[in-house]
Amino acid sequence: METRVELWPSRSSEDVETAIRAAYKQVLGNPHVMESERLVQAESQLASGTITVREFVRAIGQSEFYRSRYFEKCSPYRFVELNFMHFLGRAPLSQAEVSEHIVRCVAEGYAAEIDSYIDSAEYQANFGENTVPFYRRVSETGRNQVGYNRLFAIDRGPAQVSSAVKSSQLVSAVAANTANAIKPSKATVVGSGTEKRFKIVVRGSKFDSPRRISTTEYIVPASKMTPQIQRINRTSGKIVSITEIA
Secondary structure, X not given: OOOOOEOOOOOOHHHHHHHHHHHHHHHOOOOOOOHHHOOHHHHHHHHHOOXXXXXXXXHHHOOHHHHHHHHOOOOHHHHHHHHHXXXXXXXXXXXHHHHXXXXXXXXXXXXXXXXXXHOOHHXXXXXXXXXXXXXXXXXXXXXXXXXXXXXXXXXXXXXXXXXXXXXXXXXXXXXXXXXXXXXXXXXXXXXXXXOXXXXXXXXXXXXXXXXXXXXXXXXXXXXXXXXXXXXXXOOOOEEEEEEEEO
C-alpha cells in the first residue's frame, strides 16, 4: 500500500511537519538530513501557505543537497532513474524516456531536468498541489506492468538510501525492454558478451578531430556511457539522441 501524505488549508502544525518529513524522505531518497541541511525558508513558506507541497518538492529537487548527491556523484543513467522514482514514484518504462531526460539535462541544464518531472501532467494527475509523491506500486490504467519489477530494482525497502548506489540498476532492462527479476540488483558485468551498447548522436562536437559534418555518432558500451557523455558535455557538442543497438 502506498502511504499518502496530503496537506490541506485546514492543516495543523503537526500536519505540516509530517508533510515536510515525508517530502524529505521521498525526494531525497531516505537520507539522514541534518538541521543545517534543512530548507528552512521553504519549510516556513509551506507552513504559512505561501507555497504548496508541489513547490516544496521542487525546492528540495533544486537544492544543493539533491544536486550534490545525485547529479554530481551518480552516473547520468542513475540520476535519471532516481529522478523518476523520487518525483514520479515509478521507474522509467522505456529507453526513449531515459534518453529524453538525459538529452534535456545536457542541453537545458540541471534545473530544467528537475522541473520537467514536477511540471509534468503525470505529476499533476497523481499528486497535484497538496500530496507528497509516493511510490506507485499498484496497477494503473494504461501503465505497463513491467514498471513494478523495475521500481523494486531501484527501491529496495525502507532501509535503502538512494545515494548509496551510484550506478544504474536498469540500464540493460530498459534498453532491451525486458522485466527485471526481483532479486538483489547488480551492475552491468563489464566485458561480458551481453553488455549493452548505445548509439549517441551528437551535433556540433569539437573533439577527436576537426569535422566538416554537423552530426557525429558514437557507439559505446553501457559501462562507458558516463565518461562519454561527460566528455561531450565538456565540448560544444549537443546530444540529440541515445538509443540501444543490437
